Amino acid sequence: IDLPGAAEFGSLANVAVIGTVLAFALIASAESLFSAAAIDRMHDGPRTDYDKELVAQGVGNTICGALGALPMTAVIVRSAANVQAGATTALSRVAHGLWLLLFAALLPAAIGIIPLASLAGILVHAGCKLVPVKEFGPLWREHRGEAVLLAVTTLAIVVTNLFEGVVLGLLLAVVKSAWETSHVQLSTHSLTGGRVVVTLTGNATFLRLPRILEQLEKLPQDQPIELDLT
Structure with a gap:
């Protein structure tokens, strides 16, 4: 254990150090939340209490920092292995940590x-x-x-890491949702009796309003028009 001294604690007043600490905290918190959300979809047991998860991780990382150890975070592979092995309670995580501690303390040469x-x-x-x-x-x-x-998110996670891959997937999902939200299509069908049925599909947002009005104004003015929004 390499305990930090007064010089290390004094560096906490450095803006660069504070930025690094915040970056580690955000990345570790995001990765833990992503892992917890993914694991919750793999089982039917109790759901994760995200507030408790982040508080526990914050306390643990504070202790790790005080002892000069590396920060910790949740890992999707380890958690998934626990679920696939039949684990149903948080005791599996505690047992996992105890096994690591025992092997590191008693069998370091074997590791x-x-x-x-x-x-x-x-x-x-x-x-x-x-x-x-x-x-x-x-x-x-x-x-x-x-x-x-x-496919892109999976490939990005493999090439980079979980956090960056998921962030890329989220950004692409936002772009896709924005495109679908702003996409609208008008189709016209002439029926017997001179009626014209106009079918509107998609999401009619204010961004597409000029296009919708432009196409509606092109419709014949002397025929009954039925607008189908279903």
């Missing part, structure tokens, strides 16, 4: 001889099991935009 490639393979395998491969086909046939978002 040192484990090949990193083996650990990486286990992580990759556990991460791949989180990707809903079987659902991609139906999703592509019914909602191709959502399928593209899923």
